[in-house]
Amino acid sequence: MKCGEIKHLFKLIKDNNPLVHHITNQVTINDCANVTLAIGASPVMADYTREVEEIVSKADALLLNLGTFNEERYQSMKVAGKKANQLGIPIVFDPVGVGASSFRKNKALELLKEIDICIIRGNYAEVSSLVGLGGKAKGVDSVNLEESSNDVIKIAKLVATAFDSIVVISGEIDVVTNGQRACIVENGDEWLSKISGTGCASGSLIASFSAVTNDYYLAAVAGISTMGVCGERAKKALEKADGLGTYRVKLMDQLSSMDGDTWGREVRIYEVEYG
């Protein structure tokens, strides 16, 4: 893993302050905006069909998140996505709850067909849903994997190949693959799955990194591992009486003070040989 290069990306984000256009859900939209700011990028959250083309044209990355999805937002994603493709702006796709309804699943597959996605990020149930395999889905927050990591890697590679995209599956461990090579990120904390929005905000981090490098595999690893590292550091910063409220605050504290050196010291990434 090119950890030295990733370390440099933190500085690149802060120096270039890239604009990350989000078309995202109403539940965690504020978390996504704040996490994008915390890492040093600039969020813009417009989702109206008649303005997304103009707005994405000024952006450095586009994030499409399927939470609280509907027909109108689908149209906006299609329009913005096609424009982003035209202009070479990287697109991160977060198929939140895609197994929860056939509407969502059909539209997700249409988007994947009509636009080129650089990076897909989801939990095991969501990502496996995209290739018609039913990972156990319950709501949108089921990140506990009973599946062995080998199975997760296999599914990730399958999806990466099917859609010619980097795939990130987040869970107790996170898997990143481009279809050939794969790696595992061990960082993380159980409490990340107990507060709303950490999955969506990982997407914002990945999109922020994808805005400052053409190596989208690195961007995916950088984004997902930053959430894991910060999730661990936030837990360590808690005192005994603290619960999920304080944890969420400390997580933002960590995200806003994260840099390449701290990341480099604390990240635990392993390349995977499994083929």
Added chain:
Amino acid sequence: MKCGEIKHLFKLIKDNNPLVHHITNQVTINDCANVTLAIGASPVMADYTREVEEIVSKADALLLNLGTFNEERYQSMKVAGKKANQLGIPIVFDPVGVGASSFRKNKALELLKEIDICIIRGNYAEVSSLVGLGGKAKGVDSVNLEESSNDVIKIAKLVATAFDSIVVISGEIDVVTNGQRACIVENGDEWLSKISGTGCASGSLIASFSAVTNDYYLAAVAGISTMGVCGERAKKALEKADGLGTYRVKLMDQLSSMDGDTWGREVRIYEVEYG
């Protein structure tokens, strides 16, 4: 009051991790998601008409909240509500700001006619509005009751009988009734009314409890009193310079560490004889 049974419900939620489908407003949707997670349940917030039927089918409870209401969300509530009724999934109804516009009031009454609601939760103004009595309404946060608790109980029983539902009126004290028996929950803190979303999040708590018991009276008491107990504990945890920002964080801390034993020690519930 069957406090022993309620104490057991906390553990049931954590063990069963029930899925609570919210069709709710844009202001406090994130608070509702986080409070649902904090108590140990799983939130899903879909509100698009074409997918709510499928999504509610997998849920253990349905919460309908009228904040930032519109025609589309009304349709989604009707569709989801009918499906929930068919499948025996309990529905909690929170008529936020129902006195604020005739559109909202008419649609609320239509929903109450077309679907069977297990539990109605609102402040005095909202609940009395449902039977054409004008409680003093100002915005959606007017929980200070000048009315005597006897009047509040009378209105609550009237509404419970009119809609064949459990009714919770929250305020300085909270009243719960099924039309015959009633009780008063004394727990709470003035500051709960000074932060946005504690009312809506009480609805999420009630819905989470209704997902693990068929005794909806108990579920209503459990949910509303949990918010009261945690509101008191959060206030005690403050230091002198702390204000509403820290209070909101401490409230989430308390909600996420609440259990049956703590609740049992601190709750103050009185059965009411008044007929």
Added chain:
Amino acid sequence: MKCGEIKHLFKLIKDNNPLVHHITNQVTINDCANVTLAIGASPVMADYTREVEEIVSKADALLLNLGTFNEERYQSMKVAGKKANQLGIPIVFDPVGVGASSFRKNKALELLKEIDICIIRGNYAEVSSLVGLGGKAKGVDSVNLEESSNDVIKIAKLVATAFDSIVVISGEIDVVTNGQRACIVENGDEWLSKISGTGCASGSLIASFSAVTNDYYLAAVAGISTMGVCGERAKKALEKADGLGTYRVKLMDQLSSMDGDTWGREVRIYEVEYG
């Protein structure tokens, strides 16, 4: 500057608890509600076309914020705005990201033509966009001014005259003008621009003050400087390891405990002679 009068407004808000109707964006809607509560006013956030007329009729101020804008919200703003004008209810206008799309800009100008706005609040890029001058716009959070304060004052006066309105331009320093007189507010902190929603919430503060005085110039100064003073105080309250998460919490603490005396001791306002 009539600082004595402004000091009195804090108490007036707490005593009268004015209702501030927001038609605003989905990103920061919760922050706006909480800041309105923190200062002692009451928020109502309805944006559905069929109910805004009725709701604004009960309000003491109306805030129109262009974030996550669309055709439907434009219609609601027009309807609510006309009604507010009829009833003499003051309107605060926050043209968030108005330079980001031609749709947003055209609709903003239509609103400014069709309804009488008391106070316009935005950053330099947004406000200068309203008179066809392209301030450097990047997303919605670009508040760093390279422009000299004289240029900012000149643009502010131009916009104030063009739309017969008080104009607030927020940034490293804030400028308030009615087209003739102008003043500069020096309070503030760099971190205010690193968390989402402080600009929008300044609008909520200004609207809350405009609900308790007819002197909208004073209301604008009071609202924008309150955010600046609290932003400074929140920074001073931080400990070494704290980041943006804690800062956001401390900001709410400060807003909820702010009063006229504290404001009077810490505000730094200068009248401007420049004509």
